[in-house]
Amino acid sequence: MNCDACEPQLIDYAHGELDDETRTDVARHLAGCPDCALEYCRLQADLQGIVDAHAEAPRARVYHMLRRKVAAAHGPSWWQRMRDVFARPVPMYGAVLAGLVPVVAWVAVTWSQPGGSTAKDAGSPPPVPTRDAALRDYDGTEVLPAYRDVL
Amino acid sequence: MAGGQATDEELLSAVRDGDLRAFDALYDRYERRLFGYLRRVSGDRDVAEDLFQDVFITVIGDRTFDPDKGRFSAWLFTVARNRCLEVQRRAGTLERKLLQLPVREPTEDADEALSRVRDVRAAMDELTDSQRQLLLLKQVGELTYRELADIHGVAEGTIKSRLHTAMKAFRRRLAEIGQGT
Ligand SMILES: [Zn+2]
Numbered sequence: 001m002n003c004d005a006c007e008p009q010l011i012d013y014a015h016g017e018l019d020d021e022t023r024t025d026v027a028r029h030l031a032g033c034p035d036c037a038l039e040y041c042r043l044q045a046d047l048q049g050i051v052d053a054h055a056e057a058p059r060a061r062v063y064h065m066l067r068r069k070v071a072a073a074h075g076p077s078w079w080q081r082m083r084d085v086f087a088r089p090v091p092m093y094g095a096v097l098a099g100l101v102p103v104v105a106w107v108a109v110t111w112s113q114p115g116g117s118t119a120k121d122a123g124s125p126p127p128v129p130t131r132d133a134a135l136r137d138y139d140g141t142e143v144l145p146a147y148r149d150v151l
Numbered sequence: 152m153a154g155g156q157a158t159d160e161e162l163l164s165a166v167r168d169g170d171l172r173a174f175d176a177l178y179d180r181y182e183r184r185l186f187g188y189l190r191r192v193s194g195d196r197d198v199a200e201d202l203f204q205d206v207f208i209t210v211i212g213d214r215t216f217d218p219d220k221g222r223f224s225a226w227l228f229t230v231a232r233n234r235c236l237e238v239q240r241r242a243g244t245l246e247r248k249l250l251q252l253p254v255r256e257p258t259e260d261a262d263e264a265l266s267r268v269r270d271v272r273a274a275m276d277e278l279t280d281s282q283r284q285l286l287l288l289k290q291v292g293e294l295t296y297r298e299l300a301d302i303h304g305v306a307e308g309t310i311k312s313r314l315h316t317a318m319k320a321f322r323r324r325l326a327e328i329g330q331g332t
Contacts, residue, residue, distance in 0.1 A: 011318055012311070015289070017296050046322050050290040053271035054187035058200045063178060066204050070174050070211060074167055 001025040006036050010043050159223035166211055178207070181224075185231060188291045191275075192235045192284070202238065206231045221298070228292035229302050232284070274325040282317035289314060 006029045012018050013026045030037045090098075157165070157173070159180065165173035185206065190199040209230050210216065216226045275283055288294050288302070296314070300307040 008315075011315055015296070017311070043322070046325060047290055049267060049271040049325070050275070050286055050321075053268045053275070054191050054287065054291050055183040056187040056190055057183050058186045058196075058203050062200050062203060063182075066178070066207055067171065067174065069204070069208055070166065071171055073208070073212060075169050075171065 001029045003029075003033060003036055006030070006033070007039065010036075010040050014040070014043055014047060160218035163211065163216075163218075163223055167214075174211075181227060184291050184293070185227060188228065188287050189231060189235065191287060191291075192232075193238075198238070202231070202234050206234050209234070221301075224292065225294050225298040225301075228288055228294060229298075231292075232288070232302065270325060270328045273328055274321050277324050278317060278320055282313070282320060285310075285314055285317050286321060 006026055009018060009022060009026050013023060018026065030040055157176065159177065162173045162177045162180075166177060186199060186203050189202045189206070190196060193199045193202060206227065210223075210227050213230075216223070275286070278286070285299065288299060294302070296307050296310050299314075300310045303310065
């Protein structure tokens with residue numbers, strides 16, 4: 001391929017619209033011809049200039065308005081939102097904390113019981129009544145032994 | 152599904168299923184290109200913003216689009232082009248009248264001061280309406296020759312020939328502007 005044959009192909013080459021054989025020929029020619037390579041660079045700069053001169057974003061409020069409209073028309077239903085909550089991955093510390101809950105509950109229940117009985121007590125003889133137990137059985141209306149009639 | 156490697160078509164499907172993160176990703180991809188095209192064609196920022204929303208809502212809601220038969224971007228810019236034409240017809244104006252409106256240069260926009268941008272826009276202004284549309288759809292919309300041919304209802308070879316002519320006219324004028332003529 002010579003320069004005269006290459007030049008008309010450059011626009012299609014830049015747009016990726018050439019067949020494989022022609023594309024390879026053009027690429028080979030550009031690799032060995034500084035003039036055509038320079039012309040190709042200029043063409044690409046002009047093409048990019050069109051893109052750059054027209055790339056422009058709308059104001060931010062457009063995004064928010066549009067998102068609201070899309071959410072209203074296609075947004076997730078309540079059951080999709082619930083599903084998302086459950087589908088959300090649980091972090092490792094969350095799993096550890098969840099595992100600790102029954103342990104903490106067991107300790108709390110155990111220590112709140114009178115006498116603080118533990119698993120070690122299981123199967124052992126009934127415990128000797130403690131001072132607390134004596135108080136629980138105390139009956140204020142009962143005459144104390146010291147005042148009983150001894151005769 | 153949110154951005155990343157997802158294709159436009161996958162994102163569109165996710166948006167239709169209620170995934171707003173997919174909408175954000177799709178919006179990110181086309182925000183500047185689509186609005187830039189609409190702004191240039193309509194010549195007015197407010198009109199372009201209304202059209203922008205209208206086009207997005209349409210492509211998301213209109214389920215006649217078949218990803219197996221074409222790319223999302225081609226569909227998007229086809230709808231955009233048609234919307235522009237509809238608005239112009241509804242307003243009782245000729246297509247060429249609106250297309251020929253100069254883009255108002257907002258003074259607060261620092262980017263507008265770039266001489267290269269000014270030169271390119273000036274060179275584009277001097278093309279015919281159809282040449283300008285063609286270059287915008289090709290460069291900003293990134294449509295293929297085949298897609299452009301489908302939109303315009305002509306043969307692919309015709310589009311290729313028109314595009315070459317438009318490109319040469321644009322570059323010639325851009326060079327003249329650069330040389331101060
Ligand atoms: Zn050469």
